Amino acid sequence: MSVDGWHTLLVLGGIRSGKSEFAESLVADAPMVRYVATAPAGDPDDTEWATRLAAHRARRPGSWTTEETATDPGRLAEVITAAGPNDTLLVDDLGGWVTVLLDPAHQPADDTATVAELAAAVRASEARLVLVSPEVGLSLVPTTPLGRAFTDALGATNRAVADACDAVALVVAGQTAWLKPPAASLPTVPAHPPAAHAPTDAPAGARPAGAATAAATGGAGAATGATVGGGHPAGTVGAPPEPRHAAGGRGVDDVALPEVFTPAATPAPAGAPAGPAGAGDWAAPTMALPMIATGLVIQPGMELPMPDDYTGPQAVDRLATLDVPGAGLGVLEQVVGFAAATQGSANPRPWASVRVLLLHGDHEGGASAGAVAGESARRARQARAGRGALARLAAENGASLQVVEAPASAPFEDGPALTGEQVEAALRYGWRLAEQAADAGVQLLVLAACGAGAEAAAAAVLAATAGAEPPAVLGRVVNDQGEIDDNAWMVRCAAVRDALHRTRRSPREAKDILAELGGGDIATATGVLLGATARRVPVLLDGPVGTAAGMVSRDLAGQARHWCLLPDHGGRPGVRLAADVLGLTPLLDLRLDLGEGATALAALPLLRSALTLAASLPVHPSLGGADSEAPAGPADEPDFAEPEPAGPGPTTVGYDQPVSPGRRAD
Structure with missing residues (x-):
């Protein structure tokens, strides 16, 4: 690492x-x-x-x-x-x-x-x-x-x-x-107790010299510049610093990032007075996305690091040797291979420090047809207060949560959703969010979103990048009473169709798609994916915004998709298509619909369980592993004693085949 x-x-x-x-x-x-x-x-x-x-x-x-x-x-x-x-x-x-x-x-x-x-x-x-x-x-x-x-x-x-x-x-x-x-x-105060399995060859995160020390809750730290991959020569001791991308510079800007909170496992009931800061108080304001010029340049064709090519297959092969009574982990073998490749270890460890990034950015016009006015803002406030499905699941997983305000997107059927300057700023801001997480020692990011019209914007991005038909990738609209609203769905389809028609002769470069169709939340999510890739932090995708960002990131840095894992498709057709294009196989089919990001958190304990088993189970005794049921005794003594030879001759008698270590002869 x-x-x-x-x-x-x-x-x-x-x-x-x-x-x-x-x-x-x-x-x-x-x-x-x-x-x-x-x-x-x-x-x-x-x-x-x-x-x-x-x-x-x-x-x-x-x-x-x-x-x-x-x-x-x-x-x-x-x-x-x-x-x-x-x-x-x-x-x-x-x-x-x-x-x-x-x-x-x-x-x-x-x-x-x-x-x-x-x-x-x-x-x-x-x-x-x-x-x-x-x-x-x-x-x-x-x-x-x-x-x-x-x-x-x-x-x-x-x-x-x-x-x-x-x-x-x-x-x-x-x-x-x-x-x-x-x-x-250097030792820092972690947001969560350090895991006993933390790697010993390098710290999980990095903090640049001169950066402000993050609070124990994972508070905002100074931003660092853009990093790229590049390991160290074989045989080096310890973990050398990674080289930074020449476009990265030292940092992005000095504007504070949104505060990071760690929800309590049992949040106070609604209406209860807020406690002291850092003890479940999520009412502090979230900073809006800054739109200022910075030194970070994100451009197509960036060379960012790739996961390890060898440790993933090695970890999966190792699973076949473990002492389990059945056939193994099934589809969860993919989790072990993914964690091994991203951690650079054939024996990966469960993610101890997890951060959820909740992106809140509304889309105006037909994209948000059927959405209740102000509902997405209420969801964001709810998350800051430690309530709602996302915050509760984050608390159960011991994850910190950061609510990020992305700029509102203009109606894309009438004109660009964002200006070029806003796209550049959103990409840089997302990169900074990932860097802040890496600096705080976060080992896994979960992308979440709660913006009105986000699914229609993601469908437009998929149509532009994968050639999909909007009706085929745009999910049904469910109103606040839980009923399917076909009229709102048709309005959204028409808005996506008009936006694609308006941009039919426009360039299809990544930044052009974000400006014309994607909007603020998808642009920020794309920056998060790029920054996480640069800092070697894996990301759980869950929903249309994250997968749409994965589609856009391909043209900026093709390595980004290899750092993404999709626990579930959620029954969304757009997510299914994006997963197929990105080469991401959904692990589960839970069909939960609790908001983007919630399904990933619901599946996280299962993913951690798979990694825990892979890391802790011994090798089967028939393959040379220790027999956990054997009587305890000195480690250097065998389970059996061979008879002494009666006279000259071989030192072993009565065995036609060698006895496997750790197994008693019959």
């Missing part, structure tokens, strides 16, 4: 330790990297040095650009200072920079001031920055004045830069140890 929580990182290591390869792997998935070369050209007759430089150049992808700073030691600080939040810099290495700094051509100079300027530039950098430097603190004191001057200067530089960086790693013989872990590794 990999972690994040840094944007400036110092990689230390000795000669041929693998420090440069490790640093390069951290930014390998960024679309553009500026490689800052600090080493001087050296003696033209030194072929060995030239060979080393050539090897470094050969490893760099063609999309990287190279900038030389060997002529001026002050140039490095200038390059770092000038880099913006969308830039990714790799500086290799500070040993070459110190060599230039001590060059007689640059003397006399205030070396201490130059090192301080570099550290200040690193500390204030908005770019994704990785610096490589030789570690000289473990070597002997050089016997020459020049050698001592170099080690002293490089040691002072390493200390200053390490203090300025968010994280410091030491690479020894290709193995990575974290001297200054990312902020994610």
Whole structure:
């Protein structure tokens, strides 16, 4: 499992330790990297040095650009200072920079001031920055004045830069140890008691340096930038930080996200006075979606991480060896495979920390025909108060809940549902919501929605992305008395038909579909899926808004659908079609209709049970596992004692076949 929580990182290591390869792997998935070369050209007759430089150049992808700073030691600080939040810099290495700094051509100079300027530039950098430097603190004191001057200067530089960086790693013989872990590794107060099965190789979430500490209830933390995948070299110890996408920068904006609440398992009855904050008080206002320019750029074709290709099948194969009396977990094997791939472990653990994101955004016009005015807003208020099906199920699952206000969508039969600027802001905002959850240690997100007209908007998105006929993917309309309203259904179908006719010559790019048809809730949900993918957080989809967002996310980052799980189709035709296109097989057929997100929470205990069994059951004794029914005894003693041989000959008698470990011979 990999972690994040840094944007400036110092990689230390000795000669041929693998420090440069490790640093390069951290930014390998960024679309553009500026490689800052600090080493001087050296003696033209030194072929060995030239060979080393050539090897470094050969490893760099063609999309990287190279900038030389060997002529001026002050140039490095200038390059770092000038880099913006969308830039990714790799500086290799500070040993070459110190060599230039001590060059007689640059003397006399205030070396201490130059090192301080570099550290200040690193500390204030908005770019994704990785610096490589030789570690000289473990070597002997050089016997020459020049050698001592170099080690002293490089040691002072390493200390200053390490203090300025968010994280410091030491690479020894290709193995990575974290001297200054990312902020994610620091202990925090969890929203729920930590599970005994929490992974030991890395924390579940990450918090960037300088971010405000989240409250014990999972309160809003500072936003981090866009992350992308990219593991670490085989053999590294611990979990290296993931590289951030070059478009991500350090953060999205400084506007506070909606508050996160953890409902009590037994909420107070309606009308009871509210308790103190943090003890079941859900009445605090939810922030509206901010519409401001940010540094995050979400664009088609982003390279985000994929789940592990190998651990999923390994986990499913392992199920066949468990000591169970029947045939196994049936269709729930998919849950085990999904959890294994997203956790990167062949023995996945149940999700301990779960957050529900309830998106509230109404659609005006014919899309909301038959909906009771103000009903969706009442549902959102109800959730904030800890009442209603969604909040009660969240409480039973120990999940936190965050109510998110998406912008209202204009009638799409008459014109675009959102402006292009609103779509960009909604995508970034959804990304931030996912990042906030990851920073708080959330291991699973549940997407929920309660907007009027959301199902019609999802049907329009499906029609535009999958070529579906609106009547075939638009579910029946049920009024507040529980009766089917065919007239309202026909109005919704007509609105979707008119919207598709209006946009028949419009581009079918992801952002165009969100602007013309999707609206605020689906755009925000799409951003959540992308942000969760970037931070390797799996998502439970449940309903038309989540699956429509999954359809749109394919064009922005095809990896997103692989981090989604669909517990149930809910009997909705649009969800069935989207699941088929996305390759998501619904696990159950409960046909619950308690609102989007509630079915996923109702199924969550069953999914957790499957993971608990897969993680805790032993291997069957016939396959080498311990027999749980065998009498307790010393672990190093067998269940049986063989007779001593009467004389020379084989040491075992009376057995034609070897006895399986842990099973008594008959």
